[in-house]
Amino acid sequence: MQGGCGEKKRGPWTGSLLQRRRRRAEVTMKKLTINEIAERAGVSKTTVSFYLNGKTNKMSDETKRRIQHIIDETGYEPNAAARAMKAKSSGMIGVILGDLADPYSCQALKGLEDAAGSQNIQVMVAGSGMNFNSEKEIVERMLKMGAEGFIIQSTYRFGMMAGSLEKKRRPIVYLDAKPYDYRGRCVKSNHYECVYQVITECIGKGYEDFMMFSDDFSTSSTGFESMQGYKDALQDAVRDGGTFYMAEGRRSGDVYEVLSQNLNLERRTLIYVADPPLYQVVYQALRRYPDYMELLKGRVGLIGFDCDGWTRMTTPPLAAIITPAYQEGVKAAEELMDILDGKKAEGDVVFKNIVKYRESVN
Structure with a gap:
C-alpha cells in the first residue's frame, strides 16, 4: 500500500492543464505587456490595442483568434497602475x-x-x-x-x-x-540616402543634365536632406546641376517659364522634384510641350516624391519616390x-x- 507521498493517478488532460496553469502563473508574475502580446501573436502593438478596445471590424478571424489565444493562455489583464495613470490624464x-x-x-x-x-x-x-x-x-x-x-x-x-x-x-x-x-x-x-541613390543611378542611365525643383520651406530638415542627397550625388560624380525654388502658390505656367529658359532639349535631362505637391505642378508644366509624351520617354526624365499614388495613374506613368507616410x-x-x-x-x-x-x- 502506498503512503501519502505516493504518485496519484492523473486524468488524460491533467498534465497539460497543470502546464498551462504554470505557464499562466509565470507570465502573470512577469506582468505581460501589450508589446509582448503583439510579439507572441505576430502582430503590431496597434492591432492588439484595437482588439482590446473592441475595434475588430477590419481584423481577420485568424488574427483575432491568435490574440485571444495569448490572452487566454497568459491570463493577461491591463496593468492597474497604468489604468490609474490614464484615468488621471487628459x-x-x-x-x-x-x-x-x-x-x-x-x-x-x-x-x-x-x-x-x-x-x-x-x-x-x-x-x-x-x-x-x-x-x-x-x-x-x-x-x-x-x-x-x-x-x-x-x-x-x-x-x-x-x-x-x-x-x-x-x-x-x-x-x-x-x-x-x-x-x-x-x-x-531615409531621404538623403534615397535621393543620393536615385541621382547616382540616373547618372548611370545616361542622363547628362540635372534640374531640381523645390519649395521654399528652407526651415525643414527634410528639405535639407533631400536637397543635400541631390547635390552630393552630383558632386561625387563630378556633374553640375541646377536648383530652382518655387514660392507658395506656384502654378504650372511659372514652372514652364523656368523650363523654357533652362531645359536643353538637345541633351538628356533628369528633372527631380523634392516637394510632393510641386511634383504635380512640374508634370503639368511639361504637358505644355506639344511632344511631352515623347520627351518623357526619352530626352527628359522626371521623378519626385509621391505620397498618395497619383503618379501610377498618369500618361505615361511617372517614376516616383514613395514615402511610407x-x-x-x-x-x-x-x-x-x-x-x-x-x-x-x-x-x-x-x-x-x-x-x-x-x-x-x-
Whole structure:
C-alpha cells in the first residue's frame, strides 16, 4: 500500500492543464505587456490595442483568434497602475504638421490618428506653415487644452522650445522633420540616402543634365536632406546641376517659364522634384510641350516624391519616390504613447523610401 507521498493517478488532460496553469502563473508574475502580446501573436502593438478596445471590424478571424489565444493562455489583464495613470490624464496629444493639405501630412495624420484611437487617445491637430512663431503659439494653445505630449513636423528652430517642454514633462516625437539640435525621438524616412541613390543611378542611365525643383520651406530638415542627397550625388560624380525654388502658390505656367529658359532639349535631362505637391505642378508644366509624351520617354526624365499614388495613374506613368507616410504616422504615435507610459526612447526610427522607375525614367 502506498503512503501519502505516493504518485496519484492523473486524468488524460491533467498534465497539460497543470502546464498551462504554470505557464499562466509565470507570465502573470512577469506582468505581460501589450508589446509582448503583439510579439507572441505576430502582430503590431496597434492591432492588439484595437482588439482590446473592441475595434475588430477590419481584423481577420485568424488574427483575432491568435490574440485571444495569448490572452487566454497568459491570463493577461491591463496593468492597474497604468489604468490609474490614464484615468488621471487628459488623454490628449498635440500634433503639429507643416501643411495639413500636403499629401504626406494627410497620410501620416491618418496613421497616427488610427494608432492613437486604438488606445483611446484624442488628437489635437494644427498646421504651422513651417513657421517657428506659429509653432510657439500652437504649442501654448495646446498646452492650455491639456496636451500631454506632442508629435511635431518641426522647423529647424523648434529646438529653442523643446527645453521648456521637457521641463514641463511634455515629451516630443518629431515626425519627418526635426530641429537642428534635437534630442529625443524622431520618425522619418531615409531621404538623403534615397535621393543620393536615385541621382547616382540616373547618372548611370545616361542622363547628362540635372534640374531640381523645390519649395521654399528652407526651415525643414527634410528639405535639407533631400536637397543635400541631390547635390552630393552630383558632386561625387563630378556633374553640375541646377536648383530652382518655387514660392507658395506656384502654378504650372511659372514652372514652364523656368523650363523654357533652362531645359536643353538637345541633351538628356533628369528633372527631380523634392516637394510632393510641386511634383504635380512640374508634370503639368511639361504637358505644355506639344511632344511631352515623347520627351518623357526619352530626352527628359522626371521623378519626385509621391505620397498618395497619383503618379501610377498618369500618361505615361511617372517614376516616383514613395514615402511610407501612413506607417510613419502610426510609429510616431506608438513612440509617443510608449514615452508617456514611462519608456525612454531616443534616436531616429528610419523607414526606407520605395523607388519606382516607371516610363518617365529609362
